[in-house]
Amino acid sequence: MLYQPLADRLRPQNLQEFFGQEEVVGPTSLLKLAIEKDEVPSLIFWGPPGTGKTTLANIIAKATKADFIEISAVDSGLKDLREHLEKADQNSRLNIKTILFVDEIHRWNKTQQDSLLKAVEKGKIILIGATTENPSFEIRGALLSRCRVFVLKSLAKDNIVKILQNALVDERGLKHKNLIISEKEINLIAEMSQGDARTALNILEYASSLNQQITEENIKQALQRANILYDKNGEEHYNIISALHKSMRGSDANAALYWLGRMIRSGEDPLFIARRLIRFASEDVGLANSRALDQAVSAYQACHFIGLQECGVNLAQAAVYMAKCKKSNELYTAYEKVMAEIEKSGALPVPLHLRNAPTKLMKELGYGADYQYSPDFDYAEKQEYLPKDLKGQEFLKNND
Numbered sequence: 371m372l373y374q375p376l377a378d379r380l381r382p383q384n385l386q387e388f389f390g391q392e393e394v395v396g397p398t399s400l401l402k403l404a405i406e407k408d409e410v411p412s413l414i415f416w417g418p419p420g421t422g423k424t425t426l427a428n429i430i431a432k433a434t435k436a437d438f439i440e441i442s443a444v445d446s447g448l449k450d451l452r453e454h455l456e457k458a459d460q461n462s463r464l465n466i467k468t469i470l471f472v473d474e475i476h477r478w479n480k481t482q483q484d485s486l487l488k489a490v491e492k493g494k495i496i497l498i499g500a501t502t503e504n505p506s507f508e509i510r511g512a513l514l515s516r517c518r519v520f521v522l523k524s525l526a527k528d529n530i531v532k533i534l535q536n537a538l539v540d541e542r543g544l545k546h547k548n549l550i551i552s553e554k555e556i557n558l559i560a561e562m563s564q565g566d567a568r569t570a571l572n573i574l575e576y577a578s579s580l581n582q583q584i585t586e587e588n589i590k591q592a593l594q595r596a597n598i599l600y601d602k603n604g605e606e607h608y609n610i611i612s613a614l615h616k617s618m619r620g621s622d623a624n625a626a627l628y629w630l631g632r633m634i635r636s637g638e639d640p641l642f643i644a645r646r647l648i649r650f651a652s653e654d655v656g657l658a659n660s661r662a663l664d665q666a667v668s669a670y671q672a673c674h675f676i677g678l679q680e681c682g683v684n685l686a687q688a689a690v691y692m693a694k695c696k697k698s699n700e701l702y703t704a705y706e707k708v709m710a711e712i713e714k715s716g717a718l719p720v721p722l723h724l725r726n727a728p729t730k731l732m733k734e735l736g737y738g739a740d741y742q743y744s745p746d747f748d749y750a751e752k753q754e755y756l757p758k759d760l761k762g763q764e765f766l767k768n769n770d
Contacts, residue, residue, distance in 0.1 A: 524565025
């Protein structure tokens with residue numbers, strides 16, 4: 371067992387061992403009560419990495435005495451799913467509950483997600499999906515409507531500290547090493563893990579391999595080792611995203627392709643990359659090339675259609691296109707000015723002549739009065755469209 375990663379060895383086996391997420395599994399929470407009554411519905415756990423999504427699924431499976439099937443949407447397809455659904459059908463005939471846990475469920479396409487519907491509807495499986503992405507966008511509406519969504523937050527520093535302290539004294543953890551570590555160093559690891567329990571335990575485990583007495587220097591070495599490779603949950607994750615974004619902004623297609631390749635090679639979620647390209651298309655290309663947004667959105671759709679193994683070239687096409695585009699941040703700058711103005715001036719009233727007047731009373735109050743219908747004036751009418759207090763305010767450099 372000691373050859374397993376520390377985070378796996380210390381995975382909580384019940385709610386008493388589970389730290390954090392009190393809003394989801396606290397003493398009076400709906401989910402805890404459902405687990406105790408063995409009435410767990412189909413669920414979606416949504417939250418950042420290392421917050422306990424997989425752990426909670428395992429705890430629920432043990433507590434409800436169900437047949438627990440765990441699969442990852444990254445490396446399983448429709449054929450695998452159908453085999454598991456057949457097993458669930460057999461269990462149903464034997465009056466055995468089946469919990470199907472699908473990690474990273476957002477990576478499944480429409481067909482794969484739709485294949486779950488019938489089994490969920492008939493109660494042949496209890497679906498537990500885990501996702502780091504907003505389920506409103508990444509999970510089919512028909513499937514989502516049959517699940518309860520629970521939001522898991524990044525763990526508080528105090529929770530990470532408790533997890534680390536437990537690792538030092540637990541027989542499954544590092545008790546056999548008799549490590550020497552101060553409260554200061556434990557707090558340092560907790561801070562550096564940014565709410566991710568798995569990251570915190572990985573740092574502690576590697577630091578413990580360097581010396582029995584864990585120092586700040588040991589922790590720094592552990593962090594440096596973690597950042598040699600691309601860590602999609604750590605600091606280097608953001609460094610490489612930044613490098614990709616800035617390479618495209620600087621019109622260096624060669625470098626953009628390299629940083630994109632680093633992300634893909636390390637297993638980054640292609641939908642995450644595609645979303646960054648969509649953002650870039652409006653923020654940095656903007657009005658200079660309206661087709662950039664089309665390219666980025668198409669890349670996102672391509673990732674949905676064919677998945678990680680094949681969609682890398684689609685992302686490469688979009689990234690190189692962005693890098694080679696003419697750039698303009700006029701739209702982004704104007705948008706930022708607008709948001710700053712709204713923050714400063716608040717909810718200014720809509721001018722009367724621009725207001726909708728669906729009722730007689732509204733018309734009597736002057737709603738819509740004196741509005742000039744643009745086509746009647748060959749789009750050359752002169753009327754004010756901003757609130758009175760912002761008259762003459764220019765957000766765009768060229769508002770013609």
